[in-house]
Amino acid sequence: MDNKEYARILKEISILRQIRGDNHFKIRAYENGARAIENLADPLESLMDEGDITQIEGIGKSLAKELESLRETGVSSVHQELLVELDPGLLDLMKIQGLGPKRIKTLYDELGISNVDLLKEAAESGKIADVEGLGKKTQEKILAEIERLAQSSGRMPLPAARAIAYGVRDKLKEVKGVEAIDVAGSIRRGRETIGDIDILVATSGEPQPIFEAFVTLPEVEEVLVRGDTKTSARLRNGMQVDVRIVRPEQFGAALHYFTGSKEHHVKLRTRAKKMGLKINEYGVFPRDSDTPVASKTEEDLYACLDLQFIPPELREGRDEIDLAEESKVPKLVEASDMLGDLHMHTTETDGRNTILEMVEAAKARNYRYIAITDHSQAVTVAGGMTPNRFEAQIAQIREINQELEDFRIYSGIEVDILKDGSLDMDHDLLRETDWVVASVHSHFNLPKEEMTARVIRAVESGLVHCLGHATGRILGGRDGYDLDIGQVMDACAVHGVAMEINGSTGRLDLNADLARMAHDRGVKIVLTSDAHSTRGLEDLDYALQQARRAGLTKADIMNTAPELSLG
């Protein structure tokens, strides 16, 4: 069993125990246990083999025993007993907005509702409204939610969600009374998928006109919640947007609250409480005082807790607070550190802009260099280059470089890794060019061993500088190809081959976790945009944010150097 499976069982136990009405803190222990396993860098089973998994924070004697017996017998007795006592269909009911453990328990006890189909039947025949504590509105809402859930495609990839969020933000920015506005939540933290959009507004005036402007935006389909400090709406594209409004002097504390994560808050607030302080979205308060000791900025908030500042990308409730306590929060790589981009396409293949246009756009981003990496001929849909065309492009770039001052174009290629792991280009040209990215664009369904051997063969070729989009996953699309990424990383480390964090909107590949793992195994990391236009260069920002989530610093990233140095 893999970590995901172990975590899923614990999560299901926590949900079923919630419905049964068990102690909140025991339930949280299962939730925490599930999260702890999800966050592990190594397989739980190898940690079991090596020793004591109660070393893992959040796993104690009881969970360890349960997990070990789960491994041995293939089932968890706690889980099984809950499924028998209750019903596996109840797990789906928790996905319905407005239904929590208490109402689900009531519906199960009173009406025998144990799955979504039965819930729908009961709602349609009006039985829900008759249940004590529920009513007509709840019944209608349940029906609408069941409908919506069937249509919804779940969490949205970060780039798409961020574009929508910035669109709403930019419209609200123009509204009278809006003195400050920021996108918060999982978008600000850079999670690779987004559940909903969270926007914070500061005003010293009346919030209601601003809420009114929000809910009357053309993209708003339905108002879900409308209060004095917060309003939620669903957009026509299905995305939920939560808007929270506070006073300007509370903006920092509120931004911190609205940025999350929830788990970060629970840890931070517990710590504050032990110091005699209370944190809420309005500030940090001494116990029994209404006068905040911090509220204006996030920096103030961490400072008054005797903590180093924790950047949003690290606020996931892992070990960031411990690091901040010891002043060991890494100085994360920043946009201004990025001096070049090493993966992009031009009109020579499937890009929309010329080399010179890409150069101009790169200069506008304050880069000192770029690498042009058009496709090789096996990628026919992109009009990949033959050796002749590639040779001509190398010459062309050499000429352009003569004319450039304070800027360098590296000639390069995104060479296709063919089915057998060989490279789709003349080897002499690969040796002649400055920068070789190698990636897989075909035969995604090879068996794991074959795929791993294929990629490693390319890594070992001595001709490759960087492995492109190593997993091949498409966000909100196909999974990565089946390959042993750990073996690939080790091969990269041994042969001095870098791995990219490809920031192009569909990819984020490597993702933050894998980038961290690669770095820890000694692999050099490159941030790239994989731009197919001048605009596309901006996608490097997504790669940057994933690098930050991975805890990487300027020194960990190759293209923060003033020039390409290939050892």
Next chain:
DNA sequence: GCCGTTTTCGGCCCGACTGTTTTCAGTCG
């Protein structure tokens, strides 16, 4: 159920909004 530079027992984040609750539980952020 987990955990410990105030604890091996006694804590465990904190607040907004909705509805059928006539005084606040449930759900969500």
